[in-house]
Amino acid sequence: MVKAPIKVVVRTRPTANFAYKNIQINESSNYVGINIPKNAESGYVNHQQENWGFHFDKVLQNVSQEVMFDVCAKDIVLSVLEGYSGTIMCYGQTGAGKTFTTTGTTTDYKYRGLIPRCISQLFQEVGQRYEQQITVGVSYLEIYNELLTDLLAGSVAPNDQTQQLAIQEDTNGRVHVKNQIIRQCKTEEEAQAMIFEGETNRTISEHKLNKNSSRSHCVFTIHLEIRSRVESTEKVIISKLHLVDLAGSERTKKTGSEGRTLLEAQFINKSLSFLEQVVVALSEKQRDHIPYRQSKLTNLLKDSIGGNSKTIMIANIWPEADHLEETISTLKFATRMMKVANEATIQLKLDPTVLLKKYEKEIKELKQELAMHDTLANRGRITYDQYTPEQQYEQQVLAKKFLDGEIDDIEFESLRQVKELFFQFRNLYRNLAKDIENKNYIETKRDQQDTIQKKKTDQASKQQEAVGSEENKNGFGLGKARKDARPQANIENLVNIPKDEFPEQKPQENVIEKPGSPEKSKLDNKIVNVDKKVAYQDFKDKEGKEYNDSIVKNIEALKEKKEEIKQVTNLCNDIKNEIENLKLKLDKKQANKNQEEILQRIIDEEEYEIMQQLKEKKNYYKQYAQQVKDLKSTIIIIDQNIIHTKNVLLNKFEEWFQKKYGISVNDIENPLINQPSEENITDNKSEDIDPDALAYIKAKKKVTQLQKARKMEKFKN
Numbered sequence: 251m252v253k254a255p256i257k258v259v260v261r262t263r264p265t266a267n268f269a270y271k272n273i274q275i276n277e278s279s280n281y282v283g284i285n286i287p288k289n290a291e292s293g294y295v296n297h298q299q300e301n302w303g304f305h306f307d308k309v310l311q312n313v314s315q316e317v318m319f320d321v322c323a324k325d326i327v328l329s330v331l332e333g334y335s336g337t338i339m340c341y342g343q344t345g346a347g348k349t350f351t352t353t354g355t356t357t358d359y360k361y362r363g364l365i366p367r368c369i370s371q372l373f374q375e376v377g378q379r380y381e382q383q384i385t386v387g388v389s390y391l392e393i394y395n396e397l398l399t400d401l402l403a404g405s406v407a408p409n410d411q412t413q414q415l416a417i418q419e420d421t422n423g424r425v426h427v428k429n430q431i432i433r434q435c436k437t438e439e440e441a442q443a444m445i446f447e448g449e450t451n452r453t454i455s456e457h458k459l460n461k462n463s464s465r466s467h468c469v470f471t472i473h474l475e476i477r478s479r480v481e482s483t484e485k486v487i488i489s490k491l492h493l494v495d496l497a498g499s500e501r502t503k504k505t506g507s508e509g510r511t512l513l514e515a516q517f518i519n520k521s522l523s524f525l526e527q528v529v530v531a532l533s534e535k536q537r538d539h540i541p542y543r544q545s546k547l548t549n550l551l552k553d554s555i556g557g558n559s560k561t562i563m564i565a566n567i568w569p570e571a572d573h574l575e576e577t578i579s580t581l582k583f584a585t586r587m588m589k590v591a592n593e594a595t596i597q598l599k600l601d602p603t604v605l606l607k608k609y610e611k612e613i614k615e616l617k618q619e620l621a622m623h624d625t626l627a628n629r630g631r632i633t634y635d636q637y638t639p640e641q642q643y644e645q646q647v648l649a650k651k652f653l654d655g656e657i658d659d660i661e662f663e664s665l666r667q668v669k670e671l672f673f674q675f676r677n678l679y680r681n682l683a684k685d686i687e688n689k690n691y692i693e694t695k696r697d698q699q700d701t702i703q704k705k706k707t708d709q710a711s712k713q714q715e716a717v718g719s720e721e722n723k724n725g726f727g728l729g730k731a732r733k734d735a736r737p738q739a740n741i742e743n744l745v746n747i748p749k750d751e752f753p754e755q756k757p758q759e760n761v762i763e764k765p766g767s768p769e770k771s772k773l774d775n776k777i778v779n780v781d782k783k784v785a786y787q788d789f790k791d792k793e794g795k796e797y798n799d800s801i802v803k804n805i806e807a808l809k810e811k812k813e814e815i816k817q818v819t820n821l822c823n824d825i826k827n828e829i830e831n832l833k834l835k836l837d838k839k840q841a842n843k844n845q846e847e848i849l850q851r852i853i854d855e856e857e858y859e860i861m862q863q864l865k866e867k868k869n870y871y872k873q874y875a876q877q878v879k880d881l882k883s884t885i886i887i888i889d890q891n892i893i894h895t896k897n898v899l900l901n902k903f904e905e906w907f908q909k910k911y912g913i914s915v916n917d918i919e920n921p922l923i924n925q926p927s928e929e930n931i932t933d934n935k936s937e938d939i940d941p942d943a944l945a946y947i948k949a950k951k952k953v954t955q956l957q958k959a960r961k962m963e964k965f966k967n
């Protein structure tokens with residue numbers, strides 16, 4: 251942002267009748283002095299001012315058009331190409347050389363004015379700025395009797411009401427002219443042609459002082475749109491260069507205007523006096539209201555005077571004795587103008603095409619993200635802190651359930667959770683791999699022991715057979731009788747206590763029992779007489795009742811909670827679908843918008859209604875999702891309670907069994923009866939199956955999975 255006062259350059263019109271007695275010009279000190287001797291008719295006591303002295307940024311006398319351009323326009327053109335808007339305006343009495351300065355003459359090339367010279371320089375610069383794509387547009391307006399006329403709109407009558415254009419301000423306070431024609435010019439020639447087109451359409455009124463003088467204000471504007479060719483951005487720099495040829499500032503009485511011309515002159519003076527008021531207001535620091543809206547001229551030049559433009563005013567004076575008053579008036583106004591500070595800024599706009607592409611990309615990415623977050627229970631609470639040990643355990647339980655097939659789906663709440671779950675899966679995989687290794691080791695050991703044991707048993711049988719034949723010979727036949735006495739049904743009906751749930755049996759490597767020895771007989775008798783299932787049921791009804799009841803109660807509660815979570819999940823899904831539908835509706839509405847509506851973020855009633863509904867549904871979704879979350883935690887807790895109580899019950903049963911029968915439950919090797927197949931076990935049915943059987947199945951399933959994993963690992967290696 252550059253804050254700088256408006257620059258003022260004084261240009262004198264060359265004349266053979268220069269008022270040397272009255273006007274003193276010092277170009278090196280940029281000074282203009284005026285002396286008007288006191289009127290003798292005013293008497294001895296005369297307060298009439300005699301001398302005026304003015305200092306300006308530059309005072310130019312008898313300079314060429316080229317020098318004029320170099321001093322006043324060259325830098326402004328360059329800064330317009332940088333993105334700053336600029337204004338060069340010519341002010342002065344009729345005939346002082348405003349049009350000559352602004353447009354110049356068509357008779358001689360060297361007399362061309364600022365507008366054609368600016369166009370030339372601009373196109374030269376544009377041709378050299380390869381890294382930028384610069385679009386040049388031209389507009390030409392005339393303000394005549396407070397009416398705006400577009401000089402590029404064909405030939406129009408000066409006061410044709412239908413040609414009225416409107417001055418508007420956008421949301422950034424930038425001034426625009428509605429319905430104004432901006433001709434895009436690709437070449438310098440095209441742009442130069444616009445000057446002539448405008449000139450032919452310019453309204454010229456007959457005037458007493460100068461036939462050619464204009465009674466209107468003319469604003470020629472070069473519009474630039476600068477895009478970078480190097481980086482892809484939706485930002486477009488927009489800048490304007492106004493070249494303003496103001497109407498003559500002379501007073502009405504002097505022109506001797508009559509009728510229609512008088513009306514014109516009043517309008518001119520009015521709009522110039524409004525311009526003066528704006529300048530006065532801006533030059534006084536304490537003034538906060540600037541009366542821009544009083545006239546079309548001040549409204550149109552709002553950016554140029556006290557706004558965000560780099561502005562130069564050229565005060566054209568006609569240094570002849572006849573025009574001394576007008577000269578003083580022009581120089582006074584010019585001095586005021588020097589007190590006005592402008593704050594030049596680079597103006598940007600967003601290119602709708604690039605912006606649309608960017609939005610499309612953004613929408614795509616957001617949709618992906620949304621899909622990820624769709625199940626997010628509480629969107630506002632995404633955090634990226636580390637999971638606490640409790641949370642990690644929760645995720646571990648979830649991962650286990652998923653691996654065990656207890657749940658088929660995981661509702662992710664955040665990316666953080668996805669990450670954590672991945673860690674947990676890895677941990678589980680590592681642990682399982684270790685387990686498999688250990689189990690394989692134990693199994694190999696067992697096989698070895700079994701082989702040794704088998705060999706020994708075979709030997710013992712042979713010996714026993716030998717003894718038996720001896721006994722038969724003696725008429726006892728005990729061996730066979732004992733064998734038959736073992737009740738087969740009882741063996742099969744032994745209680746279905748999973749072996750895995752009891753402590754691992756230590757391999758009894760050194761126990762070599764002689765068949766028929768007293769210890770072995772005692773053990774065999776015990777096994778034969780104990781029905782595990784009956785014993786376990788008996789235990790559960792009496793000593794283990796408290797634990798068994800707790801398990802039953804928990805299983806009931808689990809059932810209830812599972813039903814509840816099912817219902818709330820359904821509700822959640824319904825709301826999710828409703829949200830999806832509303833979003834689709836909203837997308838559709840937004841797709842039907844035009845670019846202006848998108849840029850101005852215009853929302854109609856229906857869209858607002860959809861947004862409200864969406865907000866409401868999202869709140870409901872949050873509540874239900876929270877309920878699901880709470881229920882899940884409850885279910886996990888109940889599940890853990892069941893497992894824990896079951897372990898306690900089984901341990902107590904083992905103690906009780908040992909006490910009662912003198913052996914461990916594990917000493918009885920028997921298959922489970924009515925063993926449900928793994929395939930038949932589903933979450934829904936699991937509550938109807940004996941929990942112990944279920945635990946066994948799960949354990950078995952786990953081992954199978956471990957073995958599968960092991961195989962897979964071997965396969966991969």
Ligand SMILES: Nc1ncnc2c1ncn2[C@@H]1O[C@H](COP(=O)(O)OP(=O)(O)OP(=O)(O)O)[C@@H](O)[C@H]1O
Pocket residue numbers: 262263264342343344345346347348349350351355460462463464465496497498566
């Ligand atoms: N610096 C100059 N060198 C040569 N001729 C000039 C110069 N300034 C003005 N003139 C001549 O003076 C005449 C009046 O100038 P011009 O039409 O530019 O005045 P103006 O201020 O624009 O008047 P109006 O307010 O009527 O538009 C023209 O013939 C123009 O060629």
